[in-house]
Amino acid sequence: MKGGKALLFIMGTALYLTACPGSPPARVDPGKAQTAPPEGPPEGGLFRTEPERSPYREAPPETLPPEARSYLETLARAFRGGDRAFLLSQGEAFFEAEVRPAYDEASYLALLYRIGPYGEDNFRAESNVPRLFPEEIDHIEYAGWEEQGPLLEIRGRLIRKAGPPLPCLILLVWKLPEPKIQGRFP
Numbered sequence: 001m002k003g004g005k006a007l008l009f010i011m012g013t014a015l016y017l018t019a020c021p022g023s024p025p026a027r028v029d030p031g032k033a034q035t036a037p038p039e040g041p042p043e044g045g046l047f048r049t050e051p052e053r054s055p056y057r058e059a060p061p062e063t064l065p066p067e068a069r070s071y072l073e074t075l076a077r078a079f080r081g082g083d084r085a086f087l088l089s090q091g092e093a094f095f096e097a098e099v100r101p102a103y104d105e106a107s108y109l110a111l112l113y114r115i116g117p118y119g120e121d122n123f124r125a126e127s128n129v130p131r132l133f134p135e136e137i138d139h140i141e142y143a144g145w146e147e148q149g150p151l152l153e154i155r156g157r158l159i160r161k162a163g164p165p166l167p168c169l170i171l172l173v174w175k176l177p178e179p180k181i182q183g184r185f186p
Contacts, residue, residue, distance in 0.1 A: 056142065056156070057141055057142060058140070059076075059142070060072035061143075063145075064145060065152075068172055068179065071172065071179040072172075075140065076139065076140050076142075079134070083134075084134045088100075090181045091108075091180060092176075092180040092181060092182045095181075095182055095183045095185070099185065102186075106131035107130075108183075109132035109133075109134070110130040110131050110132040111186065113132060113169075113181070114171070115130050115158065116167060118130060118184045119168055119169030132166070136160050136162070137158045137159070137166075139158075139159050141159060141165075142156045150173060150175055151173055151182060152170075152172040152174050153170075154170040155167075155168075156168045156169070156170060171183075
């Protein structure tokens with residue numbers, strides 16, 4: 001019993017000493033040693049870091065299924081060209097039949113492409129309802145995507161000719177004979 005207590009005491013002391021500041025550093029195998037970056041600014045000036053690369057690109061993510069990628073390239077051309085008729089016709093049939101008759105074009109497009117607060121899960125109806133005017137859009141940029149059953153959830157933003165970008169969320173029903181977008185039901 002005494003030997004067991006002594007062993008526990010020695011192990012506890014060893015753990016304590018290795019955790020204490022100022023204790024000698026643990027031995028490192030020289031073959032596995034890594035050089036740490038020097039602390040402080042480099043000689044001759046301040047740190048210069050490149051801004052983080054934005055996840056948004058005009059081209060759809062390359063990891064998307066080819067059919068979805070092709071569709072999003074067509075959608076990007078429509079936004080760049082201001083093709084209002086094409087942009088309006090991209091709603092999934094049930095969504096279009098239920099929502100389009102009840103809204104003007106700009107409000108319908110905002111729901112279809114889920115701009116601004118319509119792309120958020122915790123959206124609350126506000127008095128300032130978003131509207132999307134294709135003639136104000138220069139182009140669309142895409143970021144990440146996630147598969148949600150039969151839908152692809154694609155994050156993006158609409159770059160306006162003037163003003164800040166509009167975030168958007170495209171829910172693409174990509175396995176239809178002709179892919180369509182599932183807008184947000186009001």
